[in-house]
Amino acid sequence: MLLRFHFLTVILVIGGLLVSNVHAIQTEPTPEIIARGKILYDRSCIFCHGVQGKGDGPAAFFGASYWAPRASDFTVGQYKFRSTASGKSHTDEDLFRIITNGVPGYMPPFVGWPEEDRWHVVSYVKTLHSTNSRHNEKPLETFQIGTQNVPLTVESIEQGRQVYFKFECDACHGHNARGDVPDFEAQDLKDNLGMPIRPTDLDLTNPYSFKNGAAAHDIFGTLMTGLIGTPMPSYADAFAQHEDDAWHLVHYILSLSQGSGP
Amino acid sequence: MDQFRPLVLGSLVTVFAIAVSSFPSPPEAQAIPAYARKYKVNCTVCHTRPPRLNTFGERFLENGYQMPGTEDGGIVGKKQLGDLTLDDVTNYLAFRLRGNFLRNFNFARKSPGPDVPGNPEDRTDFGWPETFQLFTGGTLTTNVGFFVDVTHDLPAGNTDIARGYFSLNNLGFHNLAHLRIGKFDPSAYSSFPLLRQQLDFVRPDVNSGVLDRIPLASNAFAAKFFGLFERDGTPIAPFRASLFHSPNEVGIDVHGRPFGDWFLYQVGILNGANETFGDSNNPKDWYVMVRLDQAESDLFSANISGFAYFGNNNAKVALNNSDVSWSQYGVSATVRYKMVDLYGAYVIDRVTDLPQALASGFDTTASGVTVEADVLATDRLLLSIRYDHLDAGGFLAQRKSNSLLALQAKYYLRTNIALFIRDDFNLRKAEGGVSPARNFRNAFLVGADLIF
Amino acid sequence: MQKFPPMRLLSTAVIIVSSIMAFWVSPSFGDSVGSTIVGRVTFHGSIPPAQQLNVNKDHDICGLTVTVQPLIVDESTHGVRDVVINVEGIESPTVERDSGVEDLTNKGCAFIPRIGVVRVGQILNLRNEDPMLHNTHIRMGKRTFVNVAQVVDGRLIPRLVTEPGFMSVNCDKHRFMQGYLIAFDHPFFAITDATGQFRIEGLPPGRWKASIWHEILGTIQTEVTVPERGEVSVNVEYPTP
Numbered sequence: 001m002l003l004r005f006h007f008l009t010v011i012l013v014i015g016g017l018l019v020s021n022v023h024a025i026q027t028e029p030t031p032e033i034i035a036r037g038k039i040l041y042d043r044s045c046i047f048c049h050g051v052q053g054k055g056d057g058p059a060a061f062f063g064a065s066y067w068a069p070r071a072s073d074f075t076v077g078q079y080k081f082r083s084t085a086s087g088k089s090h091t092d093e094d095l096f097r098i099i100t101n102g103v104p105g106y107m108p109p110f111v112g113w114p115e116e117d118r119w120h121v122v123s124y125v126k127t128l129h130s131t132n133s134r135h136n137e138k139p140l141e142t143f144q145i146g147t148q149n150v151p152l153t154v155e156s157i158e159q160g161r162q163v164y165f166k167f168e169c170d171a172c173h174g175h176n177a178r179g180d181v182p183d184f185e186a187q188d189l190k191d192n193l194g195m196p197i198r199p200t201d202l203d204l205t206n207p208y209s210f211k212n213g214a215a216a217h218d219i220f221g222t223l224m225t226g227l228i229g230t231p232m233p234s235y236a237d238a239f240a241q242h243e244d245d246a247w248h249l250v251h252y253i254l255s256l257s258q259g260s261g262p
Numbered sequence: 263m264d265q266f267r268p269l270v271l272g273s274l275v276t277v278f279a280i281a282v283s284s285f286p287s288p289p290e291a292q293a294i295p296a297y298a299r300k301y302k303v304n305c306t307v308c309h310t311r312p313p314r315l316n317t318f319g320e321r322f323l324e325n326g327y328q329m330p331g332t333e334d335g336g337i338v339g340k341k342q343l344g345d346l347t348l349d350d351v352t353n354y355l356a357f358r359l360r361g362n363f364l365r366n367f368n369f370a371r372k373s374p375g376p377d378v379p380g381n382p383e384d385r386t387d388f389g390w391p392e393t394f395q396l397f398t399g400g401t402l403t404t405n406v407g408f409f410v411d412v413t414h415d416l417p418a419g420n421t422d423i424a425r426g427y428f429s430l431n432n433l434g435f436h437n438l439a440h441l442r443i444g445k446f447d448p449s450a451y452s453s454f455p456l457l458r459q460q461l462d463f464v465r466p467d468v469n470s471g472v473l474d475r476i477p478l479a480s481n482a483f484a485a486k487f488f489g490l491f492e493r494d495g496t497p498i499a500p501f502r503a504s505l506f507h508s509p510n511e512v513g514i515d516v517h518g519r520p521f522g523d524w525f526l527y528q529v530g531i532l533n534g535a536n537e538t539f540g541d542s543n544n545p546k547d548w549y550v551m552v553r554l555d556q557a558e559s560d561l562f563s564a565n566i567s568g569f570a571y572f573g574n575n576n577a578k579v580a581l582n583n584s585d586v587s588w589s590q591y592g593v594s595a596t597v598r599y600k601m602v603d604l605y606g607a608y609v610i611d612r613v614t615d616l617p618q619a620l621a622s623g624f625d626t627t628a629s630g631v632t633v634e635a636d637v638l639a640t641d642r643l644l645l646s647i648r649y650d651h652l653d654a655g656g657f658l659a660q661r662k663s664n665s666l667l668a669l670q671a672k673y674y675l676r677t678n679i680a681l682f683i684r685d686d687f688n689l690r691k692a693e694g695g696v697s698p699a700r701n702f703r704n705a706f707l708v709g710a711d712l713i714f
Numbered sequence: 715m716q717k718f719p720p721m722r723l724l725s726t727a728v729i730i731v732s733s734i735m736a737f738w739v740s741p742s743f744g745d746s747v748g749s750t751i752v753g754r755v756t757f758h759g760s761i762p763p764a765q766q767l768n769v770n771k772d773h774d775i776c777g778l779t780v781t782v783q784p785l786i787v788d789e790s791t792h793g794v795r796d797v798v799i800n801v802e803g804i805e806s807p808t809v810e811r812d813s814g815v816e817d818l819t820n821k822g823c824a825f826i827p828r829i830g831v832v833r834v835g836q837i838l839n840l841r842n843e844d845p846m847l848h849n850t851h852i853r854m855g856k857r858t859f860v861n862v863a864q865v866v867d868g869r870l871i872p873r874l875v876t877e878p879g880f881m882s883v884n885c886d887k888h889r890f891m892q893g894y895l896i897a898f899d900h901p902f903f904a905i906t907d908a909t910g911q912f913r914i915e916g917l918p919p920g921r922w923k924a925s926i927w928h929e930i931l932g933t934i935q936t937e938v939t940v941p942e943r944g945e946v947s948v949n950v951e952y953p954t955p
Binding site: 051056110 | 318329560
Binding site for chain 3: 070073076077078086087118136166167168171183186187188189192193226229231232233234235236237238
C-alpha cells in the first residue's frame with residue numbers, strides 16, 4: 001500500500017488529463033503491440049535514447065553536450081515529467097504525454113504518429129525498464145490538478161510573489177527568477193548524471209525553461225511532483241492544505257513570461 | 263613586412279580571444295531556423311553543431327524533413343487541420359549569413375615579377391558577409407516536401423537558386439524510396455556530404471581571368487583535372503567541387519533504407535555535369551551510392567559510403583571538339599564518439615574517351631583526400647583540423663598537386679551563431695613555383711556564421 | 715539482499731575477530747526468538763583530520779565552513795561509532811508495512827543521523843528544524859527515493875521505505891550536506907553506538923555471512939556461527955592502514 005497524503009484524501013487518476021489533447025486509449029500490451037512499438041522505437045528513438053534505452057544513442061551527446069539534460073535513461077525507469085509523487089513511478093499517460101508533446105528545446109513532439117502508435121511505443125519503452133523499476137502493477141497516486149478555484153488576479157500574483165520568497169524559490173531561480181543566483185558556480189547544481197544545470201534552465205521568465213510544459217496546470221504539476229533526477233524538489237507537502245498558495249505561485253510564475261509561451 | 267606578420271596575427275588572435283571571452287554567458291539558443299522553430303527544439307537536436315548533422319539530423323533529412331520513423335508531414339499541433347497560412351511562414355524560412363571579417367593571404371612570390379602570372383600580393387582586407395542564403399523548405403503535407411536555397415554571392419554580386427527541388431517521400435512503404443527532383447547536391451546522404459563541413463569554402467582570387475590564389479576547399483570533392491572544359495567551352499577550375507560532390511546538379515534521384523537502419527541506397531540520373539534544364543539531347547550522367555550504418559548506443563555512430571558516378575560525354579579537353587566522359591568513384595566515412603566527429607573521403611576521378619592525340623600529355627586519373635576532425639572542446643568551442651591532398655590530373659605541363667592543412671576554432675555564442683578564427687597552410691609551399699597551388703603560403707581568416 | 719557499495723572492500727583475511735564465544739543460557743530463555751549476536755567494532759589507528767567544507771550559502775545559519783568527521787572513535791574503548799553490521803542470507807518474511815518509524819532531520823545544516831539504517835516497510839519521517847528551506851534528496855544510484863522541499867515550519871514528511879539499498883542523502887541547496895541511508899529487507903542489521911557496540915537479535919542458527927561497513931574505513935566481511943540459542947559475541951577490529 002502506498003502512502004497517502006492527508007491533503008489528498010480524494011485522489012483522482014488524472015495523469016493523462018494534464019494536457020487536453022492526450023486521451024487515454026490503452027490496450028493490454030500483446031507481443032504484437034510491443035513488437036510494433038519496438039519497430040517505431042528503433043526508427044525514431046534510438047538516436048538519442050539508444051537501442052537499450054540507456055540514453056546513450058549516437059546523437060545523445062549533442063543535445064545539450066556538456067550540460068543537462070541528457071536523453072532519459074529508460075532502464076532507470078523514473079521520469080522527470082510525471083503526475084506522481086516524488087520517487088514514485090510514472091503512469092502510462094505520463095509517457096504518452098511526453099511522446100506526444102516532446103520536451104521544448106530537447107525532444108521533438110511525436111504528435112505526428114497516430115495515437116495508437118504512441119501507445120505502442122509506451123508499451124515497448126516499459127519493457128526497457130529494469131525489473132526493479134516496474135512498479136506500476138499497483139495503482140498510482142497522481143496529483144489532482146483538476147479545476148483551480150483561484151482566479152488570476154493582480155492580488156493573486158502578488159501573493160504568489162510572496163510565496164516565491166517565503167518558500168525560497170529564489171535560492172535556485174534567483175531574485176528576479178532568471179536564475180540570477182549570486183555565486184551560481186558555488187551552488188554546483190547537477191542532475192543525477194552529474195550534468196551541470198545552467199542559470200538559463202532556471203530562468204522562469206523564459207517559457208522554454210519549462211520543460212514540463214508552460215501552461216498553468218503544467219507548472220502546478222511541476223511544483224507538486226518535482227522533477228526527478230534534478231535538484232527541483234516536490235513541494236506537495238509544503239503546499240499541503242494550502243493549495244491556493246500553489247496557484248498563487250503559478251500565477252506569479254506565469255506573470256513573468258506571460259504571452260510568450262512556446 | 264614579413265617580420266611583423268606574427269605580431270599582427272598574434273594581436274588579432276588576442277583581440278579575438280578578448281572579444282570572445284568578454285561576451286557574457288548568453289541565454290542558450292532556442293529553436294531558431296525553420297525546422298527547429300517548427301518542432302520547438304534546439305539546433306543541436308539535429309546538428310553536432312551547424313552545419314554538420316548528427317545521426318538524428320541525417321535521418322530527418324533522409325525522411326524528407328519529417329521526424330525519423332514518422333510520416334508526420336512536419337506539421338504539428340493545430341496545423342494538422344486546414345490550409346497552410348502566412349502564420350506558417352517562419353516554419354518554412356531560414357537564412358544564413360557568413361563570411362570573413364578579415365582575410366589575410368600570403369604568397370611565396372609576389373608580383374610584379376616577370377615569372378609570376380597574375381598579381382598575387384600579400385594582402386589583408388576586411389568585409390562581411392560574403393554569402394547570404396535564403397532557405398525555404400519543409401513539408402507541404404505528409405511525404406511531400408520541397409527545398410530552395412537562394413544564394414547571393416556578395417563579392418560576385420550575383421544571386422542564384424543554388425539548390426531547389428521537390429521531394430516525395432516514403433513511396434511504397436516506410437523508408438523504401440524517397441525521391442528528389444530538381445537541382446540538388448547528390449552527396450547529401452553520403453558519409454561526407456559536400457555541404458556539411460565546418461571549414462567553409464573560401465573563394466579563389468581571380469584577376470583579369472588569371473587565378474592568383476586557389477580556393478580553400480575540400481580536395482576530395484574537387485574537379486582535380488587541369489585542362490578540362492565544360493561542353494560549352496567554359497574552363498573547369500580544378501578545385502571546384504564536381505560530379506557526385508557538386509553542390510547542385512539537375513536531375514532526379516531516389517534513396518531509402520528498405521532493410522532497416524544499417525543500409526542506405528541511392529541512385530540518381532543527372533542531365534550531366536553542369537548541364538541545366540533544356541540540355542536534354544546529351545546522354546545523361548548517373549550514379550549509385552550505398553552506405554552502411556552503425557548507430558545504436560554508447561554515444562557512438564559510424565558509417566561508410568561507397569559511390570560511383572558515371573559521366574557520359576560530360577566534358578571536353580582543351581581545343582578538342584569531341585566530348586570525353588568524366589567519372590568519379592570514392593569512399594567516405596564518419597565516426598562519431600561523444601564530442602568527436604571524424605570524417606573523411608577518398609575520391610578518384612577518371613577521364614575516358616580521350617582523343618588518341620592527347621593521350622601522352624594528359625593524365626586521365628586524379629585523386630583527392632580530405633580528412634577532418636571536429637572536437638567539441640566545451641559546449642561552445644569547436645576545434646577543427648582538416649587535411650587535404652590533391653593528386654592532380656590533366657595536362658602534365660599544367661597540373662600541380664597540392665596539400666593543405668587547416669585549423670579552426672569556432673566559438674558558438676549560441677548554437678546558431680558562431681565566430682571563427684582559422685588558418686590554412688600550404689604544406690607544399692617549400693616546393694615553390696609560380697603555380698597558384700604552390701605560390702600560396704598561408705591564409706588567416708576571422709569570420710562569423712549566422713543561421714536564423 | 716542489501717549489498718554495500720564496493721568502495722574500500724577489504725579482504726576478509728584482514729579482519730580480526732578477536733573472540734567468538736558462545737555460551738548456553740538457560741533453556742527457559744527464548745525458546746523461539748533465536749539467538750543474539752553482540753559485539754564491538756574497534757579501530758586503533760590514527761584518526762584523519764576532520765574535513766573543513768565551505769558553506770555555499772545561508773552563512774548566517776550554517777556558518778562559513780562546516781567540520782565533518784566521519785570517523786568517531788571512543789577514547790577509552792576504541793569503539794567506532796556509526797558502523798553498520800549486516801548479517802546476510804537469512805530468509806525473512808517480506809514486510810510490506812512495518813510498524814517502525816525512523817527520523818531523518820535537517821538540523822544545523824546537517825542530516826541527523828548522518829548514517830541512518832532502516833528496514834523496508836518502515837516509515838522514514840523527514841523533518842526540518844532549521845529556520846530555512848532544505849531539500850532532502852535521497853538517491854539510490856540513478857534512482858531517486860525522494861526529493862522534497864522542506865520549508866520553514868513545514869510539517870514532517872513521512873515516506874514508506876519500499877526498496878533495500880544504499881542511499882545517498884543530499885540537499886541540493888547546501889552541497890556540503892551529506893548523509894547515508896541504508897535500507898535492509900530483513901531485520902538482521904545494526905548500527906554501532908558511541909562506544910562501538912551493536913546487538914542483533916532473533917538470528918536463526920547457522921553460519922552466516924556478515925558485512926561490516928564504515929563510511930571511510932570501508933567494508934569488511936566475515937562469517938559468524940550462530941548457535942541454536944543464546945548469545946554470541948563478535949568483536950571486530952578494523953585494520954590499521
